[in-house]
Amino acid sequence: MNAVVVAIGSELLGPGRRDTNGEWLIGRLFDLGIETSWRAAIGDDAPRIARVVRAALHDAGVVLLTGGLGPTEDDRTREAVALALDAPLTRDPAMADRIVALFAARGRLAGPRQARQADRPYGMAWIDNPLGSAPGMLLERDSGLLAALPGIPAEMRAMFDASVAPGLAARSRGALARTTLRIAGRPESFVEDLLRDLYDREGTETTILASSGSVELVLTARGTDAAEARARCEALAGAMRARLGIDVYGADDESLAVVVSRLLVARGATVALAESCTGGLLGAALTDVPGSSAWFRGGLLCYANDLKTSLAGVPDEMLRAHGAVSEPVARALAAGARSVCSADFGLGVTGVAGPAGGTADKPVGTVHVALADAGEGRAVRLDWPGDRALIRRRAVTVALDLLRRRLLA
């Protein structure tokens, strides 16, 4: 059993508007073990709503609509559902009386517009609205149901939980569980090649996403109950972790900085940094973690070349011989940060973030990241294109991952 969720209301299509009702319903369906195949937000236009509802009914057992059930002229959901079902719209006198009584109880007069709320497509049942005047509508289908709920969030949520969820729970054979594995230091295609044969494991689904130098694997598992779904999800995550090993840095919402923080705390170690092209972004990522003062000493933003020498002690000859964007300079920055800030580990970043400054030798996207410790340290070179923001974020991911791997070594 799968679902389509449609939010109705022209205001949802304005710039900067988010469909929070749809997001909420998708979360609730997921908890009931029902996957959403697609969701839509659509303006108050009856024929258009009807076309989308028809496509939804064709595509999914469960179709949930929210919005467009109010008394005003731009509320067109009743009419649209009637069109989609090819059923006449009929007024229910009992509901019309109820609406009049509801208004009278509040000392108000229900007019012809309120009476429209007593219209429903022939064959649909009412869904009681404990919080307002607009009732919802329900149609039981062999394969699921079609429900129309108001758009006011509190009403929509109360009505879904009281009148729609129980029917869905009874029908849904099963539950869903989900987890996300987070991977750093490997390209998306490497991860996919390594894991492809696990993608189709029974009762599970895997989606892979790349972002700013890290890769996310979203694992969804179905089961006859929550425990089975959870067990399948964990078994798949375990199989993937076994192949990926140290490349997995965390799960679900864990950020790389939080993982690094935990490792530093466990070791009682501190870190400092010297940043050039990232200009503070690495420091910002580390100090975003609450309690970072326990392990973050500080850093040097050596944007101008002379500050690389005066602040971090990068030898002038080295800058001349190799250029500011080079492995020796990244290593010297890391070592300088470590020593000047008296930390156990130092991180250094230098690169060409663009849009200007690239050369044939060192195009935009060339970044050297280094780690300094009591021994020989480590260094990585990045050379993948992108815009300034992406190159900088990727450099931060790689620097954090370099430290993470060192702390696990």
Place this chain on the structure above:
Amino acid sequence: MNAVVVAIGSELLGPGRRDTNGEWLIGRLFDLGIETSWRAAIGDDAPRIARVVRAALHDAGVVLLTGGLGPTEDDRTREAVALALDAPLTRDPAMADRIVALFAARGRLAGPRQARQADRPYGMAWIDNPLGSAPGMLLERDSGLLAALPGIPAEMRAMFDASVAPGLAARSRGALARTTLRIAGRPESFVEDLLRDLYDREGTETTILASSGSVELVLTARGTDAAEARARCEALAGAMRARLGIDVYGADDESLAVVVSRLLVARGATVALAESCTGGLLGAALTDVPGSSAWFRGGLLCYANDLKTSLAGVPDEMLRAHGAVSEPVARALAAGARSVCSADFGLGVTGVAGPAGGTADKPVGTVHVALADAGEGRAVRLDWPGDRALIRRRAVTVALDLLRRRLLA
């Protein structure tokens, strides 16, 4: 001319996931005078995507798809569009060569999966991707166009602006105009009280939003043509600017850092900083601006107290007498950054970002920001509550605004 926007990717249907690409495209279409009739988010299932795309093509002149163009198996947009158009999917050898060359230039080997990115439905043109390997696809139609763009936000945005927007602008008889005024240093309620009587001006709409220490006024104007809409929008913006004066730092997408950058370039002046609680976030905001090396010298991340002394020269006695979170220390950090990094201006930030570390005297949210120049400098104290991220972002806004006001003095 109206539009349908479809975001593709199973991850968009997970609980708690927001369709930010769709929201962005709707905003851009609006700016071009094109209203969106509906939008959808759909999983990576080719027949289902094809059904939704077919409904979209039936319903709207402009159909924009984003996502599902990557090299992996769950990227099904190419196939789905071919199905929807009833056109064969054909491989373009020229594009396949280009992808191989792109990978080779980065020392990597493009495999058969990468080659899938050279497949397109017969009759569609390519949309160049300046930031990645996945090209987009375009079909011009009598009534508009169908475009498929990648799901990576930076790529999608760059490609829409460069290759799709111009064609839409030429077709649209735009009747909407929008501008945003950006205000720093004033609370939302102050701005609203000052401007309320201008909110209902004919043919316009004003929305006020507060975020991280700045306030945004979004002005929308309608007109019979683009010129009239633009004129109305500008007249309203002008009336608001006249009242707000120097509190308006910029318009539309201008960030405070970009405005500060422009002022520094105009003066031929440089800046350096010393950050404690923001830990690099101020440096990251400044160096986010392309070309920042012309005026950003560098900085000191003095997270640990002893580094405030050893790096920025804050006297030990001062730290003991006033505490690290105090106006004298903020001023000493700013002066230290200015002198150690040889800059014309220095900025210093010290505060309690929380969640721990607050006291009765200096609760979480207490932040001192200072500016050092050749004269007496300036200082500001913030004491608004908030979570760690908000307090840090607000401190950055206030520091940038302090410098902006000084540069305008």
